[in-house]
Every structure is written in structure tokens, then in C-alpha cells.
Amino acid sequence: MKRVAQVITLLFFINFALVHGATNTKHYIVYMGKHSLPNSEFVTTANCYLLASVTGSLHGAQKVALHHYTKSFRGFSAMLTPQQAQQLAEKDAVVSVFESRMNPVHTTRSWDFLDIDSINQYNQLPMNLKSDVVIGVIDSGVWPESESFNDNGLGPVPEKFKGECVPGDNFTLTNCNRKIIGARFYLKAFEAENGPLESSNSIFFRSPRDSDGHGTHTASTIAGHMIGNVSLFGMARGIARGGAPNARLAIYKACWFNLCSDADILSAMDDAINDGVDILSLSLGPVPPEPSYFENAISVGAFHAFQEGILISASAGNSAFPKTATNVAPWILTVAASSVDRQFNTNIYLGNSKILKGFSLNPLQMGTFYGLIAGSAAAAPGVPAANASICKNNTLDPTLVKGKIVVCTLEEVTDDRRQKAIFVRQGGGVGMILIDPFAKDVGFQFVIPGTLIGQEQAHELQAYMTMEKNPVARIYPTQTVLKTKPAPQVAVFSSRGPNIITPDIIKPDVTGPGLNILAAWSPVATEVTGERSVSYNIISGTSMSCPHVSAVAAIIKSYRPSWSPAAIMSAIMTTATVLDNNNQLIGRDPNGTEATPFDYGSGHINPLAAINPGLIYDFDSHDIINFLCSTGASPAQLKNLTGEIIHCQNPPTSSHNFNYPSIGVSNMNGSLSIYRIVTYFGEGPTVYVAQINHPTGVNVSVTPAKLKFTTTGEKMSFRIDFIPFEKTDGSFVFGDLTWSNGIHRVRSPLALNVLSQ
Numbered sequence: 094m095k096r097v098a099q100v101i102t103l104l105f106f107i108n109f110a111l112v113h114g115a116t117n118t119k120h121y122i123v124y125m126g127k128h129s130l131p132n133s134e135f136v137t138t139a140n141c142y143l144l145a146s147v148t149g150s151l152h153g154a155q156k157v158a159l160h161h162y163t164k165s166f167r168g169f170s171a172m173l174t175p176q177q178a179q180q181l182a183e184k185d186a187v188v189s190v191f192e193s194r195m196n197p198v199h200t201t202r203s204w205d206f207l208d209i210d211s212i213n214q215y216n217q218l219p220m221n222l223k224s225d226v227v228i229g230v231i232d233s234g235v236w237p238e239s240e241s242f243n244d245n246g247l248g249p250v251p252e253k254f255k256g257e258c259v260p261g262d263n264f265t266l267t268n269c270n271r272k273i274i275g276a277r278f279y280l281k282a283f284e285a286e287n288g289p290l291e292s293s294n295s296i297f298f299r300s301p302r303d304s305d306g307h308g309t310h311t312a313s314t315i316a317g318h319m320i321g322n323v324s325l326f327g328m329a330r331g332i333a334r335g336g337a338p339n340a341r342l343a344i345y346k347a348c349w350f351n352l353c354s355d356a357d358i359l360s361a362m363d364d365a366i367n368d369g370v371d372i373l374s375l376s377l378g379p380v381p382p383e384p385s386y387f388e389n390a391i392s393v394g395a396f397h398a399f400q401e402g403i404l405i406s407a408s409a410g411n412s413a414f415p416k417t418a419t420n421v422a423p424w425i426l427t428v429a430a431s432s433v434d435r436q437f438n439t440n441i442y443l444g445n446s447k448i449l450k451g452f453s454l455n456p457l458q459m460g461t462f463y464g465l466i467a468g469s470a471a472a473a474p475g476v477p478a479a480n481a482s483i484c485k486n487n488t489l490d491p492t493l494v495k496g497k498i499v500v501c502t503l504e505e506v507t508d509d510r511r512q513k514a515i516f517v518r519q520g521g522g523v524g525m526i527l528i529d530p531f532a533k534d535v536g537f538q539f540v541i542p543g544t545l546i547g548q549e550q551a552h553e554l555q556a557y558m559t560m561e562k563n564p565v566a567r568i569y570p571t572q573t574v575l576k577t578k579p580a581p582q583v584a585v586f587s588s589r590g591p592n593i594i595t596p597d598i599i600k601p602d603v604t605g606p607g608l609n610i611l612a613a614w615s616p617v618a619t620e621v622t623g624e625r626s627v628s629y630n631i632i633s634g635t636s637m638s639c640p641h642v643s644a645v646a647a648i649i650k651s652y653r654p655s656w657s658p659a660a661i662m663s664a665i666m667t668t669a670t671v672l673d674n675n676n677q678l679i680g681r682d683p684n685g686t687e688a689t690p691f692d693y694g695s696g697h698i699n700p701l702a703a704i705n706p707g708l709i710y711d712f713d714s715h716d717i718i719n720f721l722c723s724t725g726a727s728p729a730q731l732k733n734l735t736g737e738i739i740h741c742q743n744p745p746t747s748s749h750n751f752n753y754p755s756i757g758v759s760n761m762n763g764s765l766s767i768y769r770i771v772t773y774f775g776e777g778p779t780v781y782v783a784q785i786n787h788p789t790g791v792n793v794s795v796t797p798a799k800l801k802f803t804t805t806g807e808k809m810s811f812r813i814d815f816i817p818f819e820k821t822d823g824s825f826v827f828g829d830l831t832w833s834n835g836i837h838r839v840r841s842p843l844a845l846n847v848l849s850q
């Protein structure tokens with residue numbers, strides 16, 4: 094008995110040490126670059142010996158090691174003291190040692206408004222594409238029983254795929270099929286950094302099964318099977334389908350409760366690259382500001398993936414402000430979010446027969462009129478009116494709000510809106526009207542009938558409540574309104590450039606639908622659904638736009654299996670549009686101000702055109718290294734990225750000649766000439782002619798102004814001369830260069846900051 098007790102104590106102690114850092118340890122990633130060891134066991138053993146040299150024993154090494162990266166690159170992660178981390182960093186075999194950080198998923202916890210099948214361009218795509226394309230989704234797992242993942246009509250699992258279906262809680266081998274061809278999960282780093290999953294008080298599965306909904310939503314947006322007549326309680330009713338319904342999914346669950354640890358993500362990438370995925374989709378990213386490419390697990394892992402021919406499509410983030418875009422490395426396709434032509438109106442009928450237009454996702458019927466009361470007029474004893482107006486916990490007086498519709502206001506834009514309805518319900522309230530300046534971009538689901546109104550409607554409501562002694566209202570169930578204009582508009586929350594790491598690379602790269610997207614959901618995830626269990630849900634974020642772009646990449650890959658990741662990026666970027674459905678330049682919410690390339694990069698994705706882009710701007714990992722050399726990266730930094738010793742060309746080629754499909758110059762001192770190379774993809778001879786939209790204050794010319802191609806695969810270079818005649822002093826001016834042969838238009842945005850003439 095005594096022995097057993099000791100063992101338990103020991104285990105407890107280890108857990109305690111790991112979780113609470115009792116010995117002053119943190120979770121570090123030790124990255125060692127490429128390796129030539131024969132197999133994973135060799136790598137693990139070698140890692141343990143290396144680790145033992147700082148922990149003092151092999152046993153100690155095994156205890157602190159969490160992940161071993163053994164396939165696509167070498168490394169491990171472990172709980173270490175800063176001293177141990179430093180000692181490891183000094184070892185010859187070690188490239189870099191960095192602390193593992195948390196990356197939030199990029200769903201705004203409820204900005205909502207549209208669905209994928211309302212985008213006509215998807216419906217026009219050929220459906221019967223033979224598709225052996227595999228998309229790896231690093232997210233919160235999958236709900237495999239969803240109809241969206243049935244594998245009807247799909248052939249056997251592609252032979253090249255080496256992934257596995259890893260069983261666990263409520264997940265068995267039978268949960269994989271010819272749609273979900275692989276499923277793995279990673280939680281060592283999460284638990285080491287946040288404590289055991291059990292301490293979360295939320296439902297979870299130690300398996301690829303999704304309890305958050307997010308991963309099910311993104312995976313089904315990419316490659317969900319066509320499912321007719323789905324909706325969220327009748328809202329957004331229609332066909333739900335992934336953008337590439339014949340593609341295959343490999344699920345890598347590295348996110349728990351909407352957080353994903355660097356070290357778990359890196360482990361997922363190590364596996365995914367080795368498993369043979371074609372595309373990697375990441376709807377998550379670092380909290381801005383993004384660390385330099387040489388110190389960021391996602392950038393490093395993505396670089397390896399790029400080298401192996403895998404395109405990484407990642408969300409830009411939901412941080413709204415300039416310079417907050419994340420996942421901005423030039424080897425990642427960075428995705429912003431925009432609306433589609435659809436709104437969800439939840440209107441309010443006032444006792445005086447006036448109708449106020451509101452927005453939310455409200456499936457609930459309100460049988461009759463109810464009394465209206467402002468939160469500020471319903472303060473609990475001792476609570477200032479200003480506090481009660483925000484409808485926070487314990488601020489409302491139940492005797493006043495019982496049976497009433499309560500009118501609440503926001504304290505901050507980031508307020509948890511869903512919680513306010515919970516507090517209103519706690520006091521016995523039957524409905525909530527929230528005054529919210531971003532009402533239109535916010536399609537929340539509440540536990541009671543609820544809706545959001547803008548400032549103008551708020552004035553009308555307040556006037557009525559002042560005039561009328563016993564004001565009453567009724568909140569109606571949501572009506573889905575289609576073909577709204579203008580659309581798309583860049584979402585109010587979508588993170589913006591310029592790129593804070595390499596400002597010459599315009600980021601984000603493109604925008605796609607990310608507002609109110611209907612897709613499959615985990616029925617146990619009810620936090621954002623007004624406590625209602627649903628199998629399809631409507632949510633918003635760059636998390637939702639990224640999988641749309643991943644799907645387009647998958648479609649291109651199935652047409653053009655030999656294309657490099659850069660070629661696919663180029664196809665998506667150069668065919669993107671900057672016009673909305675009014676034929677005006679795309680605006681940005683909330684007030685429709687003209688958007689710029691720092692909002693949407695090259696524009697809004699146009700999948701049909703992207704399959705046949707005409708010309709391609711290609712580049713490979715050597716070009717990326719050259720670019721980094723010319724932007725001043727040191728050999729030590731480059732080694733951090735590639736794991737190899739890199740000698741830069743001396744002098745390096747100008748960073749401005751990096752063959753990126755968009756063109757940015759963040760510090761222009763007088764005239765500048767830059768070069769690009771395009772590759773022709775088409776049949777027979779053709780002539781492309783350059784067209785320029787001049788940025789304000791800069792003359793631009795292209796030489797030669799015509800490119801004559803005869804055969805597909807032909808490459809031609811051209812020069813762009815910029816002659817500035819006005820300083821812009823820190824603010825960028827925008828224009829574009831478009832090559833056109835009358836059929837294809839190959840467009841690159843220009844973003845220039847002129848420091849001197």
C-alpha cells in the first residue's frame with residue numbers, strides 16, 4: 094500500500110511541476126532543422142540524449158519532453174528552466190530555442206451574417222472534378238457524424254496519403270472514411286501550459302472529436318459534402334457545401350477551447366507535411382504583434398511546408414486595426430474577411446406601429462407585446478444607472494425587469510454581448526435590445542429574443558420610450574434577406590496591414606467570405622448558439638474566410654497538380670476583384686469607406702477566374718531566402734528558419750525584385766526600377782498588354798509594355814519604373830498594374846510610400 098501511495102505522490106508532483114511551473118520551468122520549443130536520421134525512433138532517442146545533457150539524466154529528460162518533431166524536421170518541446178533552454182541553445186545541433194506561445198482561433202465569438210452557397214461563383218464550378226487533393230486542417234477537430242462529412246461518391250483514399258486515424262474519447266477508426274481520411278490530436282503542450290483539460294469546466298474529448306464547433310465549421314467549409322435544405326432554425330436556408338466538395342480532409346486537432354499552443358501546432362505541421370497533405374488551412378494565429386519570422390513556430394513550420402510544395406492558407410486575424418494582420422510571411426497566403434450579399438434582420442415592432450430594423454440570429458417567437466425598460470432605469474439598489482445601462486451581472490433589479498424587454502448599451506466594442514442577454518434573463522427579462530454601433534456586422538445568437546440596433550434606430554426607440562407612458566414592443570424572429578448591396582464589404586473586424594515584419598510585402602493577400610457563414614457544427618458546442626444544440630451554425634471571422642480560400646486552392650491544385658504553392662497563390666491573387674456588386678470599389682464596414690490593399694490585399698477571391706489565371710508570378714524557397722537576405726536577415730536568423738547554414742548572395746538581389754504577385758515599396762527615395770517575371774499558361778500565341786492605374790504622385794511605366802507569348806510555360810521578364818513627384822510621408826498611395834490579353838486580366842496592386850522625390 095505504501096508503495097502505491099508513493100507512486101501517486103510522485104505523479105502528482107510531476108503534474109504539479111509541469112502545470113504550475115513549480116520549478117520555474119516554461120514550455121520551450123527546441124528546433125533543430127532538417128535531419129538525416131533514418132527514422133522517428135532514432136530522432137526521439139537522440140533528442141532525449143541531448144536533453145539529458147542539460148537535465149542530468151535520461152529519466153529526467155523523458156519526464157520533461159513533451160513533443161518530438163521527428164518527421165519533416167527535427168526538434169522537440171520540453172518544460173525547461175531558462176538556464177536549461179540557454180544551455181541547449183548553445184549546442185551545435187540546435188538551431189533555435191523559443192518559448193511556446195498560445196494562438197487564438199480567428200473566429201470573432203459571434204459577428205455573423207452569410208452563407209457560402211449564396212456566392213454564385215461556387216455553384217458554377219465543375220462539381221465532378223476528380224479530386225485526390227488532401228487538405229490538412231489544423232483546428233479544434235471534427236464532428237465526424239455530420240452529414241457534411243459523408244463520403245458518398247468518393248473513391249478510395251489517395252495512395253500518396255500516409256496519415257492515420259488516431260482513436261480516442263468518443264472517436265474510433267470508423268469515424269474516418271473516404272472524406273475524413275486522417276485525424277490526429279495534440280494536447281501535450283496545451284495541458285503543460287494551461288493545466289489539464291479537466292480543469293476547464295467545459296465539455297471536451299481527448300480525441301480528434303470537436304467540442305468547440307470551430308474545426309467542424311472550417312473543415313466543412315473547405316470540403317463538406319453537398320447537403321440540401323440546411324439552416325440554422327430556418328435562417329440562411331439552402332444547400333450547405335464545401336468549396337471543394339470532392340477533396341479529402343486530414344484533421345489535425347491542436348486547438349482546445351479556442352486556443353492552440355505553438356508546440357502542438359508545430360507537431361501537427363510535422364505530421365501533416367509527412368502525411369502528404371497538399372494544402373494546409375490554419376484559422377488561427379499569434380496575438381499581434383506577430384513575432385519575427387525567425388522566432389515564430391507557425392512561420393517556421395509553414396516555411397518547411399512551402400519547401401515541400403504545400404500551400405499554407407491562414408487567417409489574418411480579427412484585430413480590426415492597422416498593422417495587426419498576422420500570418421504575414423510571404424510563404425503564407427494571408428486571408429482577410431468580407432461580407433456576402435445577405436443580411437439577417439431581426440426587427441422590432443413598437444406599440445406605435447413603427448418598425449425598427451435590427452440585426453441578430455433570433456429563431457425565437459415572441460407571442461405578444463411586452464413592456465420596454467431601459468437598463469439604466471432598472472438599476473438594482475446601490476448600483477449606478479450608468480452601470481445598469483450596460484446590463485452587466487447583478488446590476489439589474491429583477492422586480493423592474495421581470496417580464497420586460499430590456500434596452501442595453503455597450504461599454505466597449507469588445508463587450509460580451511451574449512452574456513448581457515443571460516443577465517437579462519437572470520433578472521426575469523424576456524427580451525433584449527442592444528444599442529451597438531456595429532449592429533450590422535454582428536449576428537449574435539441569444540438565450541432570449543434579442544436584437545442589435547444602430548444609433549439612428551436607437552434615437553427613434555428612445556424618443557418612443559420617452560413619449561409613451563407604457564412603451565411596449567415585440568421582437569420578431571429573424572428574416573434572411575438576400576441580394577443585399579453593396580457586397581462584398583471588408584468586415585469591420587478584419588485585421589489590416591501594413592505588414593509589420595516585411596512592409597514591402599502587402600498583407601493581407603486576399604479577402605473572402607467571412608461574415609455569417611453557415612457550416613457544420615458540433616452539437617455539443619452550445620456556448621455561442623444561445624444554449625441550443627445545432628448541427629449547422631452561422632459564425633464569422635477571418636477563421637471563416639480562410640477555409641474558403643483553402644478550398645479555392647484545392648480546386649486549383651486538382652486542375653493543376655504540378656503547380657507550386659506560389660503559383661497557386663499567384664492565381665488566386667491576380668484574379669481577385671476589387672469591385673462590389675454595385676460595380677464600385679469595395680468598401681469597408683461600418684461606413685463603407687473605400688478599402689485599400691491593406692484591407693483586402695489583391696482583392697476579393699474569384700474562384701472561377703483563378704483556375705485560368707493566364708499568367709503566373711512564381712517563386713521558390715531560394716527566392717524567399719534571397720528576399721530575406723536583401724531585407725537584412727543575418728545568417729543566424731536564416732538558420733533559425735531553414736535549419737541550414739545559408740550564405741547570402743553578395744550583393745543580394747534587391748528585395749523589390751522578389752517575384753511576389755503584388756508590389757509594395759515601403760520606403761521609396763526617388764526613382765526606382767523593379768523587375769518581375771511572369772510565366773504563361775495558355776494555348777497558342779497571345780499578347781498581353783500592360784495597363785497602369787497610377788498611384789497619386791507617382792508616374793509608373795512598364796517596359797516592355799507588351800509581352801508576346803507563343804507556348805505555355807514560357808517566361809518573360811519586365812521592368813517597372815517608378816518616378817515619384819510628390820512625397821507621401823508615411824502614408825501609402827495605391828494603384829495597380831494589370832496585364833491583359835483581352836480574355837485574362839492579371840492584376841497586381843501597387844502600394845507605395847514615397848519618402849523623397
Ligand SMILES: *[C@@H]1O[C@H](CO)[C@@H](O)[C@H](O)[C@H]1NC(C)=O
Pocket residue numbers: 262263617
Ligand atoms: C462519449 O462516450 C461516453 C462513454 O461511452 C458516453 O457516455 C457519452 O455519451 C459519449 N458522448 C457523446 C457526446 O457522444
Ligand SMILES: *[C@@H]1O[C@H](CO)[C@@H](O)[C@H](O)[C@H]1NC(C)=O
Pocket residue numbers: 322
Ligand atoms: C426543408 O426542410 C423544412 C423543414 O426542415 C421543410 O419544411 C421544407 O419543406 C424543406 N424544403 C425542401 C425544399 O425540401
Ligand SMILES: *[C@@H]1O[C@H](CO)[C@@H](O)[C@H](O)[C@H]1NC(C)=O
Pocket residue numbers: 188189190191192387388389727729730733
Ligand atoms: C533564433 O530564434 C531564437 C528563438 O526565438 C531567438 O531567441 C534568437 O534571437 C533567434 N536568432 C536570431 C539571430 O534571430
Ligand SMILES: *[C@@H]1O[C@H](CO)[C@@H](O)[C@H](O)[C@H]1NC(C)=O
Pocket residue numbers: 475476477480488
Ligand atoms: C460601476 O461601474 C464602475 C466602472 O465599471 C465600477 O468601477 C463600479 O464598481 C461599478 N459599481 C457597481 C456598484 O457595480
Ligand SMILES: *[C@@H]1O[C@H](CO)[C@@H](O)[C@H](O)[C@H]1NC(C)=O
Pocket residue numbers: 486487512
Ligand atoms: C454573476 O454573479 C453571480 C454571483 O452574484 C455568479 O455566481 C455568477 O457566476 C456570475 N456570472 C457570470 C457569468 O459572471
Ligand SMILES: *[C@@H]1O[C@H](CO)[C@@H](O)[C@H](O)[C@H]1NC(C)=O
Pocket residue numbers: 683684686
Ligand atoms: C468611417 O468609420 C471610421 C471608423 O469608425 C471613422 O474613422 C471614419 O471617420 C468614418 N468615415 C466617415 C466618412 O464616416
Ligand SMILES: *[C@@H]1O[C@H](CO)[C@@H](O)[C@H](O)[C@H]1NC(C)=O
Pocket residue numbers: 760761762848
Ligand atoms: C530610403 O531611405 C531610407 C532612409 O535613408 C532607407 O532606410 C531605405 O532603405 C531607403 N529605401 C530604398 C528603397 O532604398
Ligand SMILES: *[C@@H]1O[C@H](CO)[C@@H](O)[C@H](O)[C@H]1NC(C)=O
Pocket residue numbers: 792816817818
Ligand atoms: C509624370 O507624367 C506626366 C504625364 O506623362 C508628365 O507630364 C510629368 O512630367 C511626369 N513627371 C515626372 C516627374 O516624370
